[in-house]
Amino acid sequence: MENKNRGRPELLGADATLLQPIVATRSSFFHLALVLLGFTSFAFFAWLHQLRWGLGTTGLNVPVYWGSYITNFVFFIGISHAGTLISAILRLCHAEWRRSITRAAEVITVLVLFFGVGSIIVDLGRPDRMLNVLKHPNFRSPLLWDVCSVSTYLLASSIYLYLPLIPDIALLRDYAGKYTGFYRLLALGWQGTPRQWRVLNRAISVMAVLVIPIAISVHTVVSWVFGMTVQPMWHSTIFGPYFVVGAIFSGIASLIIAMALIRRIYFLQDYLKEIHFRHLGTLLLVFALLWFYFTFAEHLTTYYGHDPAHLAVFYSKLAGRYAPLFWGMVLTCLVIPVGILARRRTRPIRSAVVASVSVLVGMWLERFTIVIPTLAAPRVPWARVSYSPTWVELGITLGFSATFIFLYMVFTKFFPIVSIWEVQEGREAALTEVAERVKSYLPGPDVAGGAEVADGSVPELSRREGVG
Amino acid sequence: MSPKPNRREFLGIVGGGALGVATSGVTLKGLSTLNAAIASEEVHVPRGPEAWSLSVCSLCPAGCGLRVRTIGKRAVKIQGNPLHPVNRGGLCPRGLAGLQVLYHPDRLRAPQQNVGSREAPRWKEISWEEAMETLTRHLRELRERNQAHSVVWVDGRYGHLRHRLFRKFFDAYGSPNCLHTGTGLEAARAALYLQQGATEGVAYELEHTRYLLSFSANVLEGWGSPVSNMRAFGSWRDAEAGRRTKFVQIEPRMSLTAARADEWVALRPGTEAALALGIAYVLITEGLCDTRFLAEHTFGFEDWRDASGRSHMGFRSLVLSEYRLNQVAAITQVPLETILRLAREFAGNRPALAIGGPQCPTTPGDVYGAMAVHSLNALVGSLEVPGGALVRPDLPQGSHGPHPANTEREPGGTNHARESVIRVEESLLPWPDVSRLPQVLLSRKPYPVQAMLIHGADPVFSLPNGEEFARALEAVPFVVSFASFLDDTAAHADLILPDHTDLEKWQESASPPTFAFPLQSISPPVVAPVHQTRDAAEVLLRVARAMGGEMAEALPYSTAEEFLRSQVAGIFAAQTGYSFSTSLEETWNRMSERAGWWAPTFSSAQELWEEIRLRGGWWEPTYSYGEWNRALRTRSGRFEFYSQRLAEWTVSHPEFVRAGGFEPGDDRLCLPHQLRLPEPPEGFPFLLLPVEVLPLAGGTGAEIPYLQQIAGPHVFEHWESWLEMNPETAKKLGVEDGEWIWVESPRGRGRARLRLFEGARPGVVHLPLGYGRTQGSRWACRGVNPLRLVASEPYSPAGVARALPTFVRVYV
Amino acid sequence: MARWGMVIDLAKCTACQACVVACQAENNVPCVEPEEAERGRILSWLAVVAEVQGSYPRVSMTTRPLPCMHCDSPPCIRVCPVQATGITPEGIVRQTFARCIGCRYCTNACPYTRRMFNWYRPEFRGELQLALNPDVTVRPKGVVEKCTLCHHRLMQAKESVRAEGRPLAEGDYVPACVEICPAGAMYFGDLEDPESRVAQLVRSPRAFRYLEELGTEPKVIFLSQGEWAGGKQEPR
């Protein structure tokens, strides 16, 4: 079925900009890709080195058996909450400003999850026996829960990324003029028929509802990896929500950064506006405070309980060897973001980005100061051994980050990073719909009944029929 | 768009699927390759027939019995010989580590000749024929030139019968210089000599004592016979309620021994004598002494008049006038109440025993301190009673020659043309002090030494004046070492003839220090030599054969085994003792023996030999208490508070008396007393006390990984010297735990890691002994040798070398 | 079914660490190089752990030989994702080296820090390889290892008593650490057998379990130091 519009994205009108990254690639892309792939190959080399000589090439030791790999694992899984969770929540809440940011967020989720899982594999002493997890599973192990929940999450969020992509892929099939076969395959024969829209919307909303508990469970389970042991300052009931909050916190921060970069590089100022950053900045501020609340509650409880084993960890964090990292975390997760975001912002984008970078650094430190001090202060008196990552760990960490960025870039070269149909939809239909909705909040007779407030798909469906 | 996929789409789907399958296939393949790669690295241990054989440990003087498991030709595990009376199946970590000595990768693999200079040695591997030829030629030439006496044999290996062999060799060869480096209880041995007149056999029956006052004796960390001490310790704590032995450890630092004791009394360093005399003060003033013992078996307790009518101060007057409680409390910084309580407990729990003295392990201590401590035993009558201080009877000599090394030589009893290079007659104590060798070598008096043979000793490393020893070795034309590893001394040799390690040779050992019973263990080799090494004893036997004549006649043995057999025949001839047996049999034997019955399990020398091979050795399990004439061999035939030997010696050596700040004729010189404590010199505020830790007991064993790993558990330290310091002191200095820090004494400096330890006394720092080798194993050449920092005094007022309090400064 | 347990009498322990070396030699535990030891890569199934309290001169130090506690409720086996560690019917917490994926979750879950990880391929330099015990596998790199209570000795003991046609008696099976202890501070036996020495000692008022408040139910039981009861006269 030939399409006469192929290769003419400008036919999309104003939204043609969104296809621009796919249609044209600048040389700087390749330069950057090369640099990033350099990091990737270095990480690969580091991993081979580690495989050859053993985990002794890392800075790990007795009793600090876990280090930056596990920190990365928790961190990456945390960031993965950027997308799915945020976009799902915003979708369910009908937050209209979501339309241009959901895609960017969801991609983060899917891609970063691979690195979360990768971190675990890299951390294994015998990755060659990885499949033992399937052959001899022990369902009592929180690590196995993790395996289950992360893979479920990966599946769910991939679907959740893919579903809203379908109309856009169809657009690409029809207009991009590149990789048509590839797009055709992925478009699954999307024609934009009302039935297809109905099914798609249904599916998206089901996934949006599904993905939230899955996402929350993932990070809760990650926290349980620590919380289920009896180790001081790991064995804490608050860890589930604490980790979830931290995850969303870092997720928002990474989303802000990703958006700012996309906006800058692909000239999407029209789509990713200051208001988006303002809203996300507010969200980040809220989570900074929420995060602080949890941190405070956690540490105050520990201090007040005065269990010597816990206190040893507590003091090593607050006043001991890990104090610089701990207070660095407080600075970067609380002081800087709150300081920046709480002020009236003249340049919301820049301040949001600065705050986000700070939060990302801080959240990595937070993961680090959760994992290491506990291990370094076991109940049994032990030699004071300090942990610091070696080049292998740093290389793999950097390589993972670089590869993630690379893959993200590559994604933008194949798929629109801003959801075209959602933006179109917002432009064309949302205004009236919102007006009606707002009216429904106000005193007076219901315009279209209360039902649509609960289930937004109904009016959308009716609206979209005209578009197709 | 049709609901059915077209051909292209179909191909795409199939292709995607294929790609997926291929990817996972490759992944699985990769995983299995990886698995195979790692599996190929796995170490597979060959199996073989299992066997057990006996041996003897010689890593410390205790000579515990070993039971070694062999698989095929490999020795794979060392355990204790359950029949051996010293260890009864237990072992300390050192004994277990014997395997790593045997299979140490840095052992010398063949004889080495120095083809470079002494300063810059270059080692060339030579054949045994060549090596033997060189040794024999040198020794023969010296003998032909009538210089046989100028050959010096320095031995540091523990054992007994081997020493007899060496002595026989040098007696026949014509050298009086068969020296031994000693076993680390020099101060106690000196006190025994000065107060009881016995030259050998410091023995304590720790197991049956009910109250043990240990003055800086690291009972659980290498003092005497560690394993039998530990057994005694275990039996104290096993006792039924109310009968537990109280173990009081008195020392400045809380050592592991102090930590395991029932009480630790922190004492100002070097004031052991004062504390002992303070306790004596309480015993005397409160009438807690054993007056009958004092009256019948002691001399110099009360004031006395000599033949010329001159009156002398007795122990009692000295203590009452100069060691009043408050004085002692001030000197020792031990609370007055503690001293009082210790004295009352000591007197109230008999048999009570006091051991030790101010002694830095591996370096000689202060004789007066040891005398003061030993005097406490006399005050409560703990000599020659069960659970008291004993004198070990000598081993039966059989028909084979005099008692070996380090015993008193009868004046004029030598058959040598020349006197010994270290003139025992000049010194207070009747055994030669190897630390005087450098002086002798350098001064070439009484005669120049032409050759030095060093076996099992590393004086350059282990003597306080090691550097001097190294310098002095330059003056010796021919130096031979029998070291198994290239050690600090061997590095100065011309020829190294590597000795077998324990498990490769016929092993033997006599009673360990502080053990009260005569004992001789003998065991055959467990495994074939790993390298081209030879037993030093067999080397000498070969030399004797090669030299022929009277040498060959004196040593008509072709192997070490033959020699040992001949010695066992001597033991059999004495018609006493038993081969090792279970403790039950031993109890039976002891009971019968006490009643006067002796029922040995052997009836001929051959049978005894076979039993020894089967069980590990022979011993005499019964001690005859109260053989006063054996235990008290002083001129007065009594225990001498006032040592007449000291009196006699100080008269003839006024220069040492004056050096000690005394007037000649001062009675205090002959009585135990507290030496003056030196003040720290300007700029050196900290006192350095080297400490001995069990894994590196005697300052040896640093090359053994097993031992290095467990060297300092109390500060989580291993593989490296550490400097122990009190946290308060460190705070004042502004230094932190784990920092690398310089320790500098007027003699030298070294760098160690700082470890804060609450058990270290403020103002005192400690370095472990055994570190800081400069030669040898890759694992041993680490850390600082504290002996390179401490000052020593070859002749104290008591005429005995002792380590002086050494002050250091510490900086980053 | 026996339930193997160990009693360590802290009153008799001299902290000599013979048990540590005996364990290492028996079980082919490699000695790591000094540089690695410095980085905390030491492998010790059994360690003597010291704890210093107070300040000079009122200092006390407790030393404790710590093998794997062989908990009846071990935190480590619950967390292993691949069932590489478990508890045998006789109560020994075992480790299947061939299945372990090296995630080190168990090492972190163990409150006693008694599980060790092979950071490298085990190295036995030169002739040191000759001293290896053929009864115990040398662990490859990347897996977790731990005290097995010298399980191979149990196998051997069972075999030999079967040959002799008698049941396992006390003393037939003793781990290397217990066997070597010079002060006789370690006891080993069947906790289920009320007549066994360990079962009797466990009933002592001095008996306690290390970190028992964690609910791990260790089968290594310590006897407290006790103290000198004062100069009581001999009981009549």
Added chain:
Amino acid sequence: MTATTATVKRQRTWAWPAVTKTILLPVSLLFALGLAAQGSGNSGYFLVPGEAKAGMKTFFDKGCIRCHAVMGEGGRSAPDLGRAPAGYLSASEIVAAMWNHAPQMWTKMQQQKVAPPSFSASEMANLFAFLYSVRSMDEPGDAERGRQLFSAKRCGECHQRGARTAPRAPDLSQWASYRNPVSWIQAMWNHAPAMQALMEARGYSWPEFQGSDVADLLAYVRTQVTSRGPHLYLRPASPDAGKTLFTAKGCANCHTLHGSDRAGVPDLGTRSLPRTLGQFAAQMWNHSPTMWVSMKAQNIPRPQFSNKEMADLVAYLFAERYFEASGNSGRGRRMFEVKGCGSCHVPGGSGSGPDLSSWQGRVSPVRLATSMWNHGPVMLGRMQEQQMPWPVFQTGEMVDLMEHLNRGLAERQPARARR
């Protein structure tokens, strides 16, 4: 095992016939072997049936050693069985002593929560052999007492260290090498004629040694040695060799064992003799002047002994005493009634205790001790319930009682020879 099952087990073992069969065999075997089987061997010191060393192992293994000491080895909370009671005990006297003290011991064990161990008959036989052997050993003497004796007996007047008195008496410090009182006696015995003459010349009375005198003197002399001489021990004595010697040296010509005193010649089996071998030898010494006088009268030459011979002889005489002449069954029967045994141990099994008539012909000290020990606590409990006192047996009474039991309670058959 719980207390209940223990009781059940104990009650079950009251089923006599099965048990008697199992224990009878080894015991009768041992007794059949008698002295002949037990020589000195080359591995120990045994006087009587049973393995003394194995007995010692039993003594240690069953925990006796935790309270009882033997010769100073072991616990101190109960009497040292090597020394207490001080006098000689034959096998049946050991049983009697055990019997008499048992309730006290059981009570004490109960207080200390120690379960009384049980013994098999062979274990008990070994234990008896052990105790008997140990009790025959001389304790190391007290040097201080020895010193007093030395001056009191005026030994020092001739035997001075390096005494120059002529004719010279031997310097006793040479004798310090003797570790065994028997060898001391032997040495004196052989020198007696010379000494006797000298003493008579000086008007000294014949020195007699009581109790531990010889050991004490030895201990004293030992403290006087100048240098460490050899320790001269005796090799384990052989009662067999002693038996031969007893005839060969002509002792049997006058002395009897377990017979009646011939005129003036003591029966060497009587029990008025001391506990230890050394004291036994000393007794020989004490009586020797009298003996020599009568020997001279009968023109019998004075026998000379090597120290080994002396030891063997003493051992023979000593071992012989382990078995006593049979008791008087009539007295035994009376005892059985008087002590109240019969009120429970009713023939036919109608009493509360088991019927002892089945013991007929099988009673030995070891047997009695075994059953008393293993079932005693139950019996004691029952007796306490019935408020019966625990019977106490005096010397000899136990033998009589055994004789009575052996003949069967109904006394229908004559006694059997037990050896």
